[in-house]
Structure formats: structure tokens, C-alpha cells
Amino acid sequence: MPDTLQHTPLHDRHVELGARMVPFAGWEMPVQYTGVIPEHRAVRTDAGVFDVSHMGEFEVEGPHAHELLQATLSNDLDRLEPGQAQYTLLTNEDGGIVDDLIAYRTGRHSYLLVVNAANREQDFAWLKEREIPGSDVRDVSDDCALLAVQGPRAIERLGLPAAPPFTFAEAAVDGVEVMVNRTGYTGEDGCELLCMSEDAGRLWDAVLERGAVPCGLGARDTLRLEVCYPLHGNDIDTATDAISAGLGWACALDKEFTGVEVLRRVKADGPERRLVAFVMEEKAIPRQGMAIEGGGEVTSGSHSPMLELGIGMGYVPVAQASPDSELTIDVRGRARRARVVKKPIYKREG
Amino acid sequence: MAAAETYPADLKYHPEHDWARLEGDEAVLGITWFAADALGELVHFEPPEVGSTVTKDASYGEVESVKAVSDLIAALSGEVLEVNQEVRDSPEAVNEDPYGRGWLIRIRLSDPGQVEGLLDVDAYRQLLAEQ
Numbered sequence: 001m002p003d004t005l006q007h008t009p010l011h012d013r014h015v016e017l018g019a020r021m022v023p024f025a026g027w028e029m030p031v032q033y034t035g036v037i038p039e040h041r042a043v044r045t046d047a048g049v050f051d052v053s054h055m056g057e058f059e060v061e062g063p064h065a066h067e068l069l070q071a072t073l074s075n076d077l078d079r080l081e082p083g084q085a086q087y088t089l090l091t092n093e094d095g096g097i098v099d100d101l102i103a104y105r106t107g108r109h110s111y112l113l114v115v116n117a118a119n120r121e122q123d124f125a126w127l128k129e130r131e132i133p134g135s136d137v138r139d140v141s142d143d144c145a146l147l148a149v150q151g152p153r154a155i156e157r158l159g160l161p162a163a164p165p166f167t168f169a170e171a172a173v174d175g176v177e178v179m180v181n182r183t184g185y186t187g188e189d190g191c192e193l194l195c196m197s198e199d200a201g202r203l204w205d206a207v208l209e210r211g212a213v214p215c216g217l218g219a220r221d222t223l224r225l226e227v228c229y230p231l232h233g234n235d236i237d238t239a240t241d242a243i244s245a246g247l248g249w250a251c252a253l254d255k256e257f258t259g260v261e262v263l264r265r266v267k268a269d270g271p272e273r274r275l276v277a278f279v280m281e282e283k284a285i286p287r288q289g290m291a292i293e294g295g296g297e298v299t300s301g302s303h304s305p306m307l308e309l310g311i312g313m314g315y316v317p318v319a320q321a322s323p324d325s326e327l328t329i330d331v332r333g334r335a336r337r338a339r340v341v342k343k344p345i346y347k348r349e350g
Numbered sequence: 351m352a353a354a355e356t357y358p359a360d361l362k363y364h365p366e367h368d369w370a371r372l373e374g375d376e377a378v379l380g381i382t383w384f385a386a387d388a389l390g391e392l393v394h395f396e397p398p399e400v401g402s403t404v405t406k407d408a409s410y411g412e413v414e415s416v417k418a419v420s421d422l423i424a425a426l427s428g429e430v431l432e433v434n435q436e437v438r439d440s441p442e443a444v445n446e447d448p449y450g451r452g453w454l455i456r457i458r459l460s461d462p463g464q465v466e467g468l469l470d471v472d473a474y475r476q477l478l479a480e481q
Contacts, residue, residue, distance in 0.1 A: 031417065032390065035390055036390060036391070036415075036416040037391050037393075037416065218416060218417055222416060283394060283396075283438070284396075285393065285394050285414050285419075287419070302416055302417075303393040303394065303414070303415075303416050305416070308393075310394075332412070332419075334396075
């Protein structure tokens with residue numbers, strides 16, 4: 001960990017807006033502006049904007065870039081045309097999850113990877129070590145800023161054309177050139193806008209002017225938890241495998257990639273435990289690290305602003321993993337009842 | 351809506367950002383505007399049981415915001431007579447009105463002399479200024 005926290009190009013704007021700044025993965029980031037709950041609701045009902053410039057961006061290019069990534073990432077890049085993206089995992093030899101990321105196919109021989117801030121250096125080193133002649137991996141994170149504009153009215157407010165999820169295109173938002181990625185971490189419609197660092201301020205101002213509510217990492221976490229997107233470092237890590245985590249859909253077990261034999265075996269034998277979603281049946285808020293009776297553990301927990309009760313995810317033995325299973329969570333010494341639910345925990349009506 | 355920053359002059363304050371309103375041999379306890387603001391919108395109040403005993407300077411329950419859990423520190427010792435059910439049902443009442451609708455528990459004092467050890471509003475404001 002560096003002694004001094006890194007700042008995104010929008011740091012001064014966050015401070016001016018009165019954001020509460022906190023350390024996160026070596027960066028000083030806004031956790032909230034007015035409050036987690038109103039920011040969360042803005043994204044569920046209209047549009048919110050998050051500065052996620054702390055995330056890492058790698059360009060992978062060359063005639064063998066595809067081959068390098070097919071061998072190191074779990075999902076099947078043969079399914080991607082240029083202009084399409086997919087959620088995928090960087091796996092280790094034990095089938096553990098080094099990181100989860102989104103791969104954007106920018107050309108026949110070029111990809112953009114967007115990785116978690118906390119794992120940026122490790123991911124880069126991992127890929128560099130495995131580079132093959134004809135593939136080049138470059139960390140371009142410092143040149144880029146990334147704004148996630150999310151919510152049912154996000155695209156309309158930005159004046160962008162409709163597009164399917166997991167596609168991307170070049171566009172301009174009020175004169176700022178951006179890559180519009182139809183991806184996000186909230187379960188809502190919207191996009192992630194990638195721009196040059198020096199344009200970040202102008203883009204942020206334009207997005208706010210268009211009515212998106214500034215949102216911090218606090219709301220980002222409650223939004224992703226309601227829709228059961230895993231957080232690397234909480235719900236998944238190098239000691240957890242994709243099958244137990246319910247991410248088998250992002251693993252092409254019919255191709256060869258790092259750790260695939262282990263994942264095939266877990267899939268064939270059936271995992272011993274599963275990452276489940278649950279809601280509290282009593283007033284209580286589950287938190288990461290709390291024990292679940294029977295050998296399980298909470299990996300993410302919070303208050304759901306939409307359901308107005310405690311929700312979470314955690315690993316439990318398979319016998320407890322089916323929907324409607326009753327769980328008992330140790331909330332600082334108090335036994336509190338919870339119930340396993342199907343993912344996602346929150347689903348938009350209609 | 352969260353309340354504006356205030357510290358009523360008729361309350362006694364504990365350095366852990368708790369207040370006490372004395373009513374004869376009873377007291378009403380709560381958390382200050384400063385504590386509520388630092389936590390953010392409250393979403394859970396874990397109260398003590400009516401009839402149990404709370405001890406000055408020790409935890410008697412918890413409040414939680416989306417991101418954080420905080421122990422409630424008793425400003426005074428005594429027996430719990432009443433728990434504020436409104437805060438149990440709608441914890442945000444603490445943010446909206448920390449000294450009114452957002453009170454937490456009522457106790458019967460076991461050692462009224464402890465009041466001498468609490469801060470008056472000027473001393474509490476001084477403490478906030480030094481933080």
C-alpha cells in the first residue's frame with residue numbers, strides 16, 4: 001500500500017460537492033455525497049453517476065492477443081465480435097479467482113480489459129508473465145477516466161442511442177469523445193463512459209448538467225449487492241472457485257484455460273458449498289465475516305435500500321443452499337434468522 | 351431530511367457523543383447530532399431489553415447505518431424502563447430529530463451523582479471543536 005492515496009482526475013470536484021472521501025484500494029474515493037440511500041434510489045429510479053476512474057484498464061494487442069486471453073480468461077472470447085464485451089474471470093492453477101473483469105473486443109486482434117482497482121498491479125504482472133510472442137499487454141489506466149452512468153433514464157439523459165447490453169461504441173457526450181460501454185455494476189440500464197483523463201472533468205460536468213445524481217462507492221456496493229453481483233475480495237477471491245460462486249456461466253469449460261481441470265472436477269463432483277443470497281427474517285444487518293450456523297460465512301452484507309431489510313451473500317454447505325433454506329447468522333453474538341432466496345435479491349418490477 | 355446541527359442547552363453530554371435529558375430520577379438517552387451525522391442515515395437500532403441494566407460508559411446497544419455499526423454508550427447507569435419503538439421501526443427518526451422523536455431509551459437512574467461527571471453544552475461544543 002502506498003503511503004499517499006491516489007486521486008482520480010475528479011478528486012477536486014468530489015471535495016467541492018461535499019463528498020465524504022475514504023481510502024479504497026489505495027485511492028481516496030467518494031463513499032457518499034448526500035447519503036447512500038438517496039443515491040441508491042436515484043440509480044434505481046432515474047440516473048446516477050459514479051467516478052470509477054480508480055479501476056484499471058489494460059490494452060492487449062497483437063496477432064496472438066486472442067490466444068493469450070483465451071488461455072488465461074475463463075469465458076470464451078470466440079463468442080465476441082468486435083464491439084462486444086463479456087464478463088470473465090482471471091483464474092489461477094487451482095481454479096481460484098485472481099480477478100473478475102470485463103473484456104471488450106476492440107478489434108480482431110485487440111482487447112480492452114477493465115479490472116478491479118485493488119488487483120490492477122497483480123493482474124498486470126500475471127498477464128505480463130504469460131505474454132507470448134505476438135501479444136502485448138499495456139496498462140493504460142493512468143491515461144483513462146471511467147464514469148459509470150446508471151439508471152433507467154441514464155441513456156436518455158445522455159442523449160445516446162439505444163444499444164444492447166455488453167456492446168460498446170465510440171460517441172461524443174457534449175463534445176467529449178468517449179467509448180460508451182453498455183455495462184455496469186448496478187443491475188440497471190446505463191453505460192460506462194471511458195474517456196481520456198484530461199477530459200474527465202468536462203465529461204463529469206456534462207453528465208451532472210444532464211441531471212445524473214453524483215453517487216459514491218457506498219451506493220455502488222448496495223446496488224451491486226441487491227442484484228447479487230460478486231465483489232472480488234469479498235465474495236470471490238483466489239481461494240474460491242467459480243463453480244461454487246455460481247459463476248459457471250462465465251466459464252467455458254470446453255476450452256483450455258488456467259485451472260480449467262479443477263473447475264471441471266468441481267462441476268462434475270458438485271461443489272461442497274455455494275455462494276447464496278439471503279434476506280434477514282428478523283431486524284438485523286448481516287456484515288462480511290459473520291458466521292452462518294452449519295459452517296457458512298457471510299461474504300457481503302448490508303441494508304437493502306429498496307427492500308428496507310438486511311440482505312447478504314455468503315457461502316453455505318450445499319445442504320443449506322436451496323431457496324427458502326433457513327439460515328441462522330451470528331450477529332455479534334445474537335442469533336438472527338435469514339432465508340436463502342433466488343438471485344437476484346432485488347428485481348425491477350415489470 | 352436530516353436535522354440541522356444543534357446541541358440543546360438543557361441536555362447533559364457524554365464525550366462518546368451521547369446525550370441525557372434528566373427528568374427527576376429518570377433520564378432519556380440518545381445520540382447527538384454529531385454522532386448521527388457521522389454515521390449517516392440510520393437503518394437499524396438494536397436496543398437493550400426493558401428491565402435490563404445499563405452502565406455508564408458501557409455499551410447498551412447498537413445503531414447501524416448502511417456502512418457502519420456503532421455501539422451506544424450509556425451516559426448514565428440505570429434500569430431500562432422504555433425503548434423508543436418509533437426508532438426501532440424507523441431508525442431515520444434519529445437523523446431527522448436526534449433530541450426529540452429520535453430518543454433511544456428511558457432509564458431509572460441507579461446513581462444520580464453520576465450526572466456531575468457529564469459535560470454541559472459548552473464543554474461538549476468545546477470537545478467537538480477540538481476534534
